[in-house]
Amino acid sequence: MSPVRRGKDLPIYNRIQLLRAERGLSRVALAKAVEVNPQTIGALERGDHYPSLDLALRICEIFSLPVEAVFSRTPFTPLSEELYGRKGSA
Numbered sequence: 001m002s003p004v005r006r007g008k009d010l011p012i013y014n015r016i017q018l019l020r021a022e023r024g025l026s027r028v029a030l031a032k033a034v035e036v037n038p039q040t041i042g043a044l045e046r047g048d049h050y051p052s053l054d055l056a057l058r059i060c061e062i063f064s065l066p067v068e069a070v071f072s073r074t075p076f077t078p079l080s081e082e083l084y085g086r087k088g089s090a
Contacts, residue, residue, distance in 0.1 A: 013072045017045040018079075019063050034058040 020030055020041075027045075031038040034055060043049035044059075051059065051071075060070050 010073065011047065012050045013047070013075050014044060015070055015076055016041065016059065019065070019070065023063070030059075030062065033062050 016030075019025075020027070025033075027038040027041040031041045034041075035058070036055065040049065044051055056067060056071055060067050063070060
């Protein structure tokens, strides 16, 4: 079995911070809900750490969203662009 490739070649982007803010969850509250420490949530949000599949699924369950709505191999577009077709304010 080959090792998991990480880093610049295959980054994992996420919307954890946005989803937490939208739901009024602190890092501590999310960390407790998924049984990790708050520093892990911070590292995930900054992209310093990638979640295991198990942790990714637990996070998605808290937000009641599919994995592809929370995690991606490509940068997420702004939600306003996705929802309304807008590319920022001009």
